[in-house]
Amino acid sequence: MNDTTGTHRPDLSALAERYRDFAVHQAATSSPTLRRWAEAVAADPVLIAPLASLPPGKQQPNLVFAAARWHGARPGDVDSLRELFATRWDAFAATVRSRATQTNEPARCAAILLGLRQLRGQVALLEIGASAGLCLIPDRYSYSFNSEARLEPPSGNGPVALDISLGHGLLPPAVMPHIVWRAGLDLHPLDPADPDTLAWLHTLVWPEHEARRARLTAAATLVTEEGVRVTAGDLTTDLTRVAADAPRDATLVVTHSATLAYLDEPARRTAVEHIGRLGAHRISFEARGVDPSVPRIDTPATPDTLFVAALDGVPYALGDGHGTVLTRP
Incomplete structure (x- = not known):
């Protein structure tokens, strides 16, 4: 043994x-x-x-x-x-x-939306650690905030519905971002259309979370239909190449969620610096203390405030690891 x-x-x-x-x-x-x-x-x-x-x-x-x-x-x-x-x-x-824990929970897209709404104009979205690309289509999901405010894709009700709890002082986004280009980068991209891959992703969802499992199935189908491109490659050697395909008239935004935790401390700093050299905005949703550019959060950690959402290193929300609960930092 x-x-x-x-x-x-x-x-x-x-x-x-x-x-x-x-x-x-x-x-x-x-x-x-x-x-x-x-x-x-x-x-x-x-x-x-x-x-x-x-x-x-x-x-x-x-x-x-x-x-x-x-x-x-x-x-x-x-x-x-x-x-x-x-x-x-x-x-x-x-x-x-x-195997690896490459879920990239779709509900984390709510935290990404809160960051994107601080930017103007067209967006070119590039995710590192993109896995199967489930967090590359935040504008394709339907959102319900505090069971009241709703945000729908431009095409109408989406097949994936995300119920998000927003704490006091956090307002729901009023409009979807205008994403004109999207791409992902991952050491080992996953094919959401592959039955074995989807079965493993289902297993990664915690036993009691049947709603998340159903959401994962629907999100995987949607990503497959959208033809989201996730390139196999390493952040330090391939990010610049992938980013070069982004349209020049769009704002390049690099996102990562629950990704930097898989790197050691020097590699995390290198990753942040490498993204910074692109001249892109960066939206991170990482556990407390993981993103080296994000200042320390002094409030006590709870299951609902373990993660920090930040734009260019500036925190704008705390959340649970699945992104379904978001509060002010």
């Missing part, structure tokens, strides 16, 4: 704390089953030790628990998780190593 190589001894206490943090600040009331799993992993050396043998970038709870469900473990059933680790570790670990 344990595939640790070499003599390095993993820091089990730090990994356990990572799972405790996930249980308290992310799963909490949003996914009781994943919270139970995370609490069990953090408290049980028999569960945490094999996870420590995985590459550091593959130890994240979202990925581990999705892979566990992919292999039949019952969400929240700790004995089921132990049985998987004890009897099918090699297959499970292979899935963890080969």
